[in-house]
Amino acid sequence: xxxxxxxIVALDFDSRRAAEQVVDLLGDECRFYKVxxxxxxxxxxxxxxxxxxxxxxxxxxxxxxxxxxxxxxxxRAAGTLGASMxxxxxxxGTDIMAAxxxxxxxFPRLRVLALTVVTSMTGxxxxxxxxxxxxxxxxxxxxxxxxDAGCHGVIASPxxxxxxxxxxxxxxxxxxxxxxxxxxxxxxxxxxxxPRAAMxxxxxxxxxxxxxxxxxxPVAALRLIRADLGV
Numbered sequence: 001x002x003x004x005x006x007x008i009v010a011l012d013f014d015s016r017r018a019a020e021q022v023v024d025l026l027g028d029e030c031r032f033y034k035v036x037x038x039x040x041x042x043x044x045x046x047x048x049x050x051x052x053x054x055x056x057x058x059x060x061x062x063x064x065x066x067x068x069x070x071x072x073x074x075x076r077a078a079g080t081l082g083a084s085m086x087x088x089x090x091x092x093g094t095d096i097m098a099a100x101x102x103x104x105x106x107f108p109r110l111r112v113l114a115l116t117v118v119t120s121m122t123g124x125x126x127x128x129x130x131x132x133x134x135x136x137x138x139x140x141x142x143x144x145x146x147x148d149a150g151c152h153g154v155i156a157s158p159x160x161x162x163x164x165x166x167x168x169x170x171x172x173x174x175x176x177x178x179x180x181x182x183x184x185x186x187x188x189x190x191x192x193x194x195p196r197a198a199m200x201x202x203x204x205x206x207x208x209x210x211x212x213x214x215x216x217x218p219v220a221a222l223r224l225i226r227a228d229l230g231v
Contacts, residue, residue: 006199007225008059008175010034010209016043022213023051029222032084034059034207045081052082059175059207063115065089068099075100079107085175087155090114090142097149111153111173114146119157119178136160140167147172158193158201165202177207181224195228 009030011019019039023030033056035048040060051058060083064071071088078086088100097114104110116139117126123134131138139160144167146154153173156164164174176198198206208225215221 005032005057006205006229007195007222008032008034008205008207009212009222010036010177010207011039012036012209012213013039014042015039016047019043019047020050022218023054023056025218026212026222027219029219031055032057032059032205034061034209036061037063045077048081048083057084058082059085059087061087063087063089064096064100065092066096068095071096072099072103075103075110075112076106079104079110082109084109085111085113085173087113087115088151090116090146090151090154094145094149097146097151101150101152112151113153113155113173113175114142114149114151115155116142116146116160117156136163140164143168153204158198158203158206161193161198161201161203173204174202175205175207176203177209179206179208180211181221181228195225196230199229 011022011033013019033051035058048058048060060078062074064074075086088097090097100112104112117135121135126133126135126138139156140163143154143164147168153175154164155175157178158176161174161176179193179195179198181194195206212218212221
């Protein structure tokens with residue numbers, strides 16, 4: 001896998017213009033972008049089509065948590081747009097994850113990833129919603145459920161990557177948000193890690209956001225991340 005395939009840049013913007021400015025600036029330095037609910041709502045699905053048409057891969061971070069039929073419909077829509085990855089909430093249970101996997105079969109390039117515990121949450125946050133487990137225990141529990149449902153991989157923090165790789169084996173995708181360079185603000189992520197640490201622990205992909213997109217020189221920032229990975 002090329003390093004450009006392993007680094008996903010999060011387009012966390014509220015307008016298409018702002019997102020496309022970063023994409024144009026990065027050029028061939030990046031070919032994999034994450035689009036979340038904010039940008040999708042602001043810019044609409046045509047942005048996804050445009051990114052794909054220009055040769056990019058798109059991680060469509062929808063965090064689907066609905067009845068199985070609705071989840072399946074959303075996954076089919078993601079596949080039609082040309083997305084390479086789409087997310088579903090593992091907390092929704094086996095039925096919605098299995099529905100997502102079944103819907104994705106019509107799109108050979110589309111991978112269904114199960115969100116375990118969002119990187120902003122801590123053990124006390126889980127306790128607030130009645131989950132009497134540590135974040136690591138809950139991540140592993142949900143990851144195994146996702147694997148049993150047929151998901152292609154999971155979303156988790158860099159701090160859980162090693163345990164997940166051991167539990168899921170070599171074939172599962174492990175995509176880690178909350179990745180920043182040493183000394184860079186970790187923003188809203190409660191369980192962060194560096195690019196090198198995430199990959200060494202077993203992540204297949206890392207997601208970087210503001211440390212690149214809000215940098216004075218985004219190209220230089222992305223190259224620093226590659227340097228940290230040793231590629």
